[in-house]
Amino acid sequence: MAGNGNGNGTGTIAIKNGYVFDPLNEIDGEMMDVFIKNGKVVRELTDSEMKDAKVIDAKGMTVMPGGVDSHSHIAGAKVNGGRMMRPEDSYKWNRKKTSLTHSGSGYTVPSVYLEGYEYSQMGYTTVFEAAVPPLEARHTHEEMRSIPMIDTGGYLVLGNNWFIMRYLRDGEMDRACAYVAWMMKTHKTYGIKCVNPAGVENWGWAENVGSLDEANIHFGITSREVIEGLCEINERLGLPMAMHLHCNNLGQPGCYEITKDSLKIPSQIRPNQNLDVEWAETKVDPARQESVYLTHAQFNSFGGTSWGDFESKTKEIIDYVNKTDHVVFDSGCVPFGEATVMTGDGPAIHNLYALTGNKWSNTDVELECGSGVLPFTYLKSNAIHSVQWAMGLELLLLVNDTWKTIMTTDHPNGGTFLKYPLVMAWLMSQAARNATFDECHAWARDRSDLGAVDREMSLYDIAILTRANTARTVGLSHRKGSLGVGADGDVTIYNIDPKSLNPRDYENLAKSFAQAEYTVKDGEIVSRRGEIVAIPEKRTYYVDVNVKDAGTNEMLADVKEWFKYYTLGFAHYPTPDSYLMNPTPIAVNAEEA
Amino acid sequence: MAEVTLTPKGEIGIMVEAEVITPDTFAGKSASEIGDLLVWQGPKELPLSDFFNVKDDGGKTPEETSIVIGGDVSRVKRIGNGMTAGKITINGSAGMHVGSEMSGGEITVKGDANSWAGMEMKGGLLHITGNAKDHAGCAYRGSWHGMTGGRLVIDGDADSQVGGGMSGGEIEVLGSVQNFCGIRQNGGLIVIRGDAVRGVGAEMNGGTIVVGGSITNFLAGFEQVGSESDLAFGSVSCPGEFLKFSGDNAIVAWTKGTLYASKNANEGL
Numbered sequence: 001m002a003g004n005g006n007g008n009g010t011g012t013i014a015i016k017n018g019y020v021f022d023p024l025n026e027i028d029g030e031m032m033d034v035f036i037k038n039g040k041v042v043r044e045l046t047d048s049e050m051k052d053a054k055v056i057d058a059k060g061m062t063v064m065p066g067g068v069d070s071h072s073h074i075a076g077a078k079v080n081g082g083r084m085m086r087p088e089d090s091y092k093w094n095r096k097k098t099s100l101t102h103s104g105s106g107y108t109v110p111s112v113y114l115e116g117y118e119y120s121q122m123g124y125t126t127v128f129e130a131a132v133p134p135l136e137a138r139h140t141h142e143e144m145r146s147i148p149m150i151d152t153g154g155y156l157v158l159g160n161n162w163f164i165m166r167y168l169r170d171g172e173m174d175r176a177c178a179y180v181a182w183m184m185k186t187h188k189t190y191g192i193k194c195v196n197p198a199g200v201e202n203w204g205w206a207e208n209v210g211s212l213d214e215a216n217i218h219f220g221i222t223s224r225e226v227i228e229g230l231c232e233i234n235e236r237l238g239l240p241m242a243m244h245l246h247c248n249n250l251g252q253p254g255c256y257e258i259t260k261d262s263l264k265i266p267s268q269i270r271p272n273q274n275l276d277v278e279w280a281e282t283k284v285d286p287a288r289q290e291s292v293y294l295t296h297a298q299f300n301s302f303g304g305t306s307w308g309d310f311e312s313k314t315k316e317i318i319d320y321v322n323k324t325d326h327v328v329f330d331s332g333c334v335p336f337g338e339a340t341v342m343t344g345d346g347p348a349i350h351n352l353y354a355l356t357g358n359k360w361s362n363t364d365v366e367l368e369c370g371s372g373v374l375p376f377t378y379l380k381s382n383a384i385h386s387v388q389w390a391m392g393l394e395l396l397l398l399v400n401d402t403w404k405t406i407m408t409t410d411h412p413n414g415g416t417f418l419k420y421p422l423v424m425a426w427l428m429s430q431a432a433r434n435a436t437f438d439e440c441h442a443w444a445r446d447r448s449d450l451g452a453v454d455r456e457m458s459l460y461d462i463a464i465l466t467r468a469n470t471a472r473t474v475g476l477s478h479r480k481g482s483l484g485v486g487a488d489g490d491v492t493i494y495n496i497d498p499k500s501l502n503p504r505d506y507e508n509l510a511k512s513f514a515q516a517e518y519t520v521k522d523g524e525i526v527s528r529r530g531e532i533v534a535i536p537e538k539r540t541y542y543v544d545v546n547v548k549d550a551g552t553n554e555m556l557a558d559v560k561e562w563f564k565y566y567t568l569g570f571a572h573y574p575t576p577d578s579y580l581m582n583p584t585p586i587a588v589n590a591e592e593a
Numbered sequence: 594m595a596e597v598t599l600t601p602k603g604e605i606g607i608m609v610e611a612e613v614i615t616p617d618t619f620a621g622k623s624a625s626e627i628g629d630l631l632v633w634q635g636p637k638e639l640p641l642s643d644f645f646n647v648k649d650d651g652g653k654t655p656e657e658t659s660i661v662i663g664g665d666v667s668r669v670k671r672i673g674n675g676m677t678a679g680k681i682t683i684n685g686s687a688g689m690h691v692g693s694e695m696s697g698g699e700i701t702v703k704g705d706a707n708s709w710a711g712m713e714m715k716g717g718l719l720h721i722t723g724n725a726k727d728h729a730g731c732a733y734r735g736s737w738h739g740m741t742g743g744r745l746v747i748d749g750d751a752d753s754q755v756g757g758g759m760s761g762g763e764i765e766v767l768g769s770v771q772n773f774c775g776i777r778q779n780g781g782l783i784v785i786r787g788d789a790v791r792g793v794g795a796e797m798n799g800g801t802i803v804v805g806g807s808i809t810n811f812l813a814g815f816e817q818v819g820s821e822s823d824l825a826f827g828s829v830s831c832p833g834e835f836l837k838f839s840g841d842n843a844i845v846a847w848t849k850g851t852l853y854a855s856k857n858a859n860e861g862l
Contacts (some may be wrong), residue, residue, distance in 0.1 A: 088736035357796075357845060358737075 011054070011523025012037050013433035015491060018058030019498045021459050022065060023468035024282040024482035028460045028529060029498045034063060036489030039522035041280065043485050053526065056518060060497040062148040064463045066125030066521060068470040070482050071295050071330045072411040074115050075129045075143035075154070077136040081361055082109040082340040082412070086375055090342065101532050108412040112146040120149035120527045123492030123502035123516035126471075126480050129154035130244070130295065131344045132191065133365040134161070137575045144540060145581035149526060153541035155244050156183060157344050159194030159226055160201040162367045163559065165219040168229035174551030175558065177233050181545035181590060182555065185217060186574045188542040188583060190495055191241035191474065192234050195344035196248050199224035199547055201368045208347045209248060212261055223248050224265055231291055237545050237590045238274025240475020242293040242328065247300045251348050256313035259300040260320055263327050271326070276546070276587035279478040280487035286477035290326060293473055296332025296410040299393040310384055312391045312448035318398045328473050330406035333392030334385060335419035336440075339376045340412045346370040346463025372457045380414065386441035388414075390448035393433065395424055396465065397455045406473060407465040420466070420585040421513035425506040427457040432506035455505050459496070475586070476541070489523035492516050537582060544585035594680070595652035596659045597627060599645040605668040607635040608688060609644060612671040616658035616679025616698060619651035627651065628751070628800065644669070655679040655698070667707060673700045676717070693720040716743040716764060724749035724768070737777045740764070756783045758818060759800060765829065775802045775832030782826050785796065788858070797841050797850035803831050807858040814843030815852055836862055
């Protein structure tokens with residue numbers, strides 16, 4: 001059951017006769033065999049290899065690459081804050097230990113073990129933590145290393161970082177690039193996350209920023225400058241993922257306008273993903289095409305001027321995405337039910353507290369960022385929540401090119417990742433959407449365009465939204481999100497027969513997505529019909545940028561000087577390798593300055 | 594109605610988790626099958642018959658099943674947890690969580706109840722003839738979704754957080770209560786015949802609390818809106834003169850909670 005200790009799987013397996021959906025290789029439901037040798041996809045196995053290989057008969061079933069979640073909150077200080085402030089979340093959702101697995105509890109904020117088991121049961125093999133404050137990187141890694149079953153990585157929160165704001169204000173791009181490269185390596189993180197740029201810093205003075213061109217307190221930098229600067233740094237370094245953006249004014253009526261304007265900022269920045277890796281075979285260009293990755297678009301697409309005239313303005317975002325090529329987004333769907341809202345956007349959480357009166361917490365992370373947590377329940381009887389449900393689905397159904405979209409619930413903000421199967425069923429079935437329209441508030445139909453949408457997604461579309469495009473967007477398509485030769489041997493087999501698929505039978509469809517018939521990781525069967533059958537090795541990805549010294553020495557001198565403002569010493573700042581499970585650097589060749 | 598009798602065999606060390614003691618579980622089972630039901634004691638799962646002598650079979654349905662516990666079970670938790678029908682009579686004191694989440698039927702505790710009696714109760718009747726400890730008829734720790742229905746009667750005193758997060762049903766305490774009675778209440782009725790210490794109705798935004806005695810530390814977030822005499826809420830009547838307050842407005846101003854406090858016992862309010 002245990003791996004070999006280096007994170008390289010050793011499983012050899014043949015998956016025969018399944019209907020394969022592998023969008024990066026343009027395979028759309030073709031009946032074919034998949035072979036994995038020593039944890040990697042191969043063209044075929046020799047007769048002698050077949051003798052020792054495990055064989056799965058996937059006849060009449062759907063075969064996809066292992067699921068990849070590019071935006072979820074699974075580890076770190078705010079997730080743990082949610083666990084601590086919500087004993088009621090664990091009380092009625094728990095799981096006994098078995099001879100193989102640990103016990104666990106928690107519905108919207110599961111304990112680390114449960115997170116791994118539950119993701120694996122749904123067929124996921126890779127999940128990224130969407131917000132790692134640098135000072136909390138150690139904590140985040142300590143949790144991530146304990147999440148079994150899935151490969152992980154985390155995005156570093158930099159949108160209100162003092163060093164970044166100072167460098168960008170002073171036009172010190174070399175030092176800013178050197179700083180980001182150094183920070184990624186120092187904290188073993190994977191990409192740039194930008195939350196409420198310039199605004200979270202103001203929150204330290206109980207203020208926020210309301211527009212892209214409002215200079216913030218002390219640093220005097222605008223959101224526009226931070227977004228542009230971070231996107232430029234991202235491409236100058238050649239990072240795997242585009243700059244990951246959570247826009248200003250999130251969750252406020254009318255916020256679609258600032259979202260749209262924010263997306264325009266990097267329109268002239270050329271994507272430059274510059275990886276030094278071995279690429280698995282793919283038919284589609286596996287390189288990232290975009291210069292900005294907007295997250296939880298639903299929360300950034302609110303229309304109206306108040307909750308009274310609230311409406312969906314996803315159309316504005318969708319139209320913009322349809323006519324440009326530099327934006328990819330994840331949806332942040334709202335599937336109704338219990339949620340725990342957690343974000344680096346402190347003021348957004350305070351607004352929700354003022355709205356609901358629920359218990360909440362806010363934190364200032366010195367020199368770097370902040371965060372907030374609040375329990376939240378989305379109700380079908382609630383007008384706003386019902387529109388939000390429709391918005392998340394609109395965003396995915398109405399963008400013409402599915403390769404510009406990713407399915408998430410921004411777990412656990414819009415709802416738990418356990419609701420992904422429901423979201424997939426809504427996307428694939430108009431009957432499912434109509435059934436929910438009948439149960440929820442009339443505003444869902446009246447204030448969104450979803451009622452008029454008759455698109456029913458195919459299994460191929462679902463594979464793009466949950467595997468192929470997530471892997472490509474985060475820059476892992478050289479090993480994840482496809483079944484091309486050389487890819488990691490991560491496979492999901494759903495008990496869904498595409499030949500007799502009936503979208504009207506959406507309840508069974510959701511059930512089949514909720515419990516993969518088999519989840520295979522690195523060529524090893526790890527879960528089977530909801531039962532965990534093996535604990536595989538797992539990896540933690542981070543980027544290792546090869547910077548050509550420009551600005552590095554000056555930057556390090558600045559950082560050391562400003563460390564007097566931190567409450568910890570410089571020597572204790574970096575996250576050592578020992579905090580990671582199988583640390584797996586992704587080599588990046590920075591552009592010559 | 595079939596009557597199953599459980600007689601405690603002796604002193605219980607580590608507390609026993611006995612959510613199986615309900616008419617719902619006992620219905621359709623013989624005395625020996627009931628004795629074979631498993632309960633947790635610390636890390637061990639043991640048969641109920643290790644702790645009780647079981648006499649007579651259960652009825653065909655929960656409605657036709659009555660359980661009589663002949664003695665003190667203050668170290669047995671979760672008796673009647675989630676029951677939907679039938680009857681439980683405890684001739685002694687009960688452990689934590691008696692009648693938690695019950696939605697129907699009737700439990701009588703002829704003694705005291707430990708904390709969490711009638712937690713998140715949805716229906717039925719829970720009658721405690723003695724005193725109750727903390728969190729009677731309250732939401733689980735961390736939750737504000739408490740009792741939604743049914744009736745909880747405590748003949749003696751209750752400690753803190755009676756009816757926390759309550760949104761429906763009735764709680765009647767004939768004695769006095771400690772702190773934060775009706776905290777976060779948003780519906781339902783709480784009647785305290787005796788006194789309360791502090792925090793009565795803290796952050797409530799709906800429902801009704803009546804305190805027939807004195808309130809030592811009255812919350813500042815309540816505003817007097819009048820006075821009334823001889824109150825009646827269905828079958829529950831509260832004779833005497835009462836000052837009527839609305840609140841708790843400490844955090845938000847649009848609350849709809851009502852608090853009545855005895856006029857005579859609260860001079861100076």
